[in-house]
Amino acid sequence: MAAKGIDHVVGAACSEPELTTNGYIQHHLTNLTYGKLPYESEVWHCNKESQVWDMPTIIPADTWTFAHGATEAADMGFWAFNVDSIGWSIFLGALFLGLFKWAIPTNSDTPSGLQNFVEMCIEFVDDNVQSLFGATNNKLIAPLALTVFVWILFMNLMDLIPVDFIPELAKYLGIEYFKVVPTTDPNVTLGMALAIVVLTIYYSIKIKGLKAFVAELTLHPFGKWLMPVNFVLEMVNFIAKPISLGLRLFGNLYAGEMIFILIALMLFFNSALIGMLGIGLHLVWALFHILIVALQAFIFMALTIAYLAMAHETEEH
Amino acid sequence: MNINATLLAQAIVFIIFVVICMKYVYPQILAVMQEREKRISDGLEAAKKADDSLEEAKLAFDKELNQAKEEAADILKKANTRASQIVADASTKAETEAEKIMTSASVSIESETNRAKEDLRQQMSDIIIDTTEKILGDEISSEKHDDILKKAAKEL
Numbered sequence: 001m002a003a004k005g006i007d008h009v010v011g012a013a014c015s016e017p018e019l020t021t022n023g024y025i026q027h028h029l030t031n032l033t034y035g036k037l038p039y040e041s042e043v044w045h046c047n048k049e050s051q052v053w054d055m056p057t058i059i060p061a062d063t064w065t066f067a068h069g070a071t072e073a074a075d076m077g078f079w080a081f082n083v084d085s086i087g088w089s090i091f092l093g094a095l096f097l098g099l100f101k102w103a104i105p106t107n108s109d110t111p112s113g114l115q116n117f118v119e120m121c122i123e124f125v126d127d128n129v130q131s132l133f134g135a136t137n138n139k140l141i142a143p144l145a146l147t148v149f150v151w152i153l154f155m156n157l158m159d160l161i162p163v164d165f166i167p168e169l170a171k172y173l174g175i176e177y178f179k180v181v182p183t184t185d186p187n188v189t190l191g192m193a194l195a196i197v198v199l200t201i202y203y204s205i206k207i208k209g210l211k212a213f214v215a216e217l218t219l220h221p222f223g224k225w226l227m228p229v230n231f232v233l234e235m236v237n238f239i240a241k242p243i244s245l246g247l248r249l250f251g252n253l254y255a256g257e258m259i260f261i262l263i264a265l266m267l268f269f270n271s272a273l274i275g276m277l278g279i280g281l282h283l284v285w286a287l288f289h290i291l292i293v294a295l296q297a298f299i300f301m302a303l304t305i306a307y308l309a310m311a312h313e314t315e316e317h
Numbered sequence: 318m319n320i321n322a323t324l325l326a327q328a329i330v331f332i333i334f335v336v337i338c339m340k341y342v343y344p345q346i347l348a349v350m351q352e353r354e355k356r357i358s359d360g361l362e363a364a365k366k367a368d369d370s371l372e373e374a375k376l377a378f379d380k381e382l383n384q385a386k387e388e389a390a391d392i393l394k395k396a397n398t399r400a401s402q403i404v405a406d407a408s409t410k411a412e413t414e415a416e417k418i419m420t421s422a423s424v425s426i427e428s429e430t431n432r433a434k435e436d437l438r439q440q441m442s443d444i445i446i447d448t449t450e451k452i453l454g455d456e457i458s459s460e461k462h463d464d465i466l467k468k469a470a471k472e473l
Binding site for chain 2: 077078079085096103109186191
């Protein structure tokens with residue numbers, strides 16, 4: 001473990017973090033982070049034999065490495081990557097594209113199960129695009145909405161895999177931290193929101209023209225004499241959209257994951273009754289969570305379409 | 318749970334995936350779906366056309382059937398007429414034949430009767446002469462009393 005935290009005192013007792021409730025939760029909420037550990041960072045090691053903290057190692061120079069814990073990851077600053085989040089999100093995105101590509105048959109007269117699923121998704125997304133966006137020759141909107149919906153759905157569905165399965169497996173392979181649900185990482189959800197903001201700005205300028213876009217941001221709601229006030233208000237509005245978009249998804253999935261972790265903790269109590277209750281609760285929460293998983297994917301998609309539709313609106317409001 | 322460069326990486330990955338989806342996945346699936354949709358609507362249209370032509374064929378069939386029935390009835394009627402005519406002809410012919418046979422039979426019976434009568438007369442006269450000869454001796458000869466004998470025979 002590494003930290004400048006209060007519980008790190010040389011010679012003080014330390015224990016395997018997973019063996020305490022707090023440690024277990026912390027462990028499940030820590031990403032596998034790769035980044036640059038800056039010069040003079042302290043790296044703390046728990047001596048496994050004596051169970052006390054050894055003297056911390058001082059990093060002699062800037063080093064690119066995997067973080068051993070949340071504090072080290074924080075020390076790395078902005079230029080660090082959550083390898084697990086990115087890895088799973090790329091894997092699931094590729095799975096989505098591969099699955100959909102693979103599902104396109106040569107003979108399409110009798111669609112099989114997978115093709116039906118794919119076509120159902122496409123029709124669902126297409127319906128939503130039609131109703132929220134209207135008829136359009138924009139070739140991007142529907143594939144964008146499809147990608148958002150299915151990709152986020154897949155990422156959210158990772159939440160239904162019991163919380164310890166994959167991290168424990170990873171531990172055998174020597175990977176200390178491994179979060180499997182990319183959407184419980186705010187970087188992922190805000191990253192997607194960021195991409196959508198970029199697209200929104202791009203289409204606003206492309207469709208309305210730069211002048212009209214700037215006018216939209218500065219001439220409402222109070223007219224041209226209060227331009228700065230208008231700009232501040234519109235900017236708040238403009239920035240709030242993607243942030244709320246990203247944080248909504250993150251918050252829902254993070255909370256869901258947290259509850260799974262807490263329920264999983266019930267199995268650690270030395271009581272068969274609480275253990276059984278935990279299993280029952282796990283089932284109930286998983287069933288309920290399926291709803292959240294699909295709903296959040298849908299909401300993200302619907303809002304993405306709505307924001308892009310706004311970017312395409314040319315009339316004054 | 319820090320905000321770090323993962324954000325940028327995810328944004329870039331997201332855009333790449335969207336572009337791949339837009340270029341290589343979505344249009345293909347949509348094309349397949351639209352093609353099938355077209356094929357189905359074409360098929361339905363063809364089915365409707367086939368239905369219509371079936372209806373037409375049924376009408377034509379009914380018409381032909383009725384015609385055939387009429388013809389059959391006609392033929393039947395003709396055949397019946399012909400048959401009764403044949404029967405009538407045959408019975409007429411038979412009647413004539415029968416009459417003819419009856420006539421010829423009665424003619425031959427008459428002639429037969431006459432011949433028999435003649436025979437009987439002859440034999441009778443012979444017997445009478447014989448008998449008379451025997452009674453009267455040679456006084457009476459058939460040559461001498463031929464007239465008398467014939468008269469007698471006629472009375473028999």
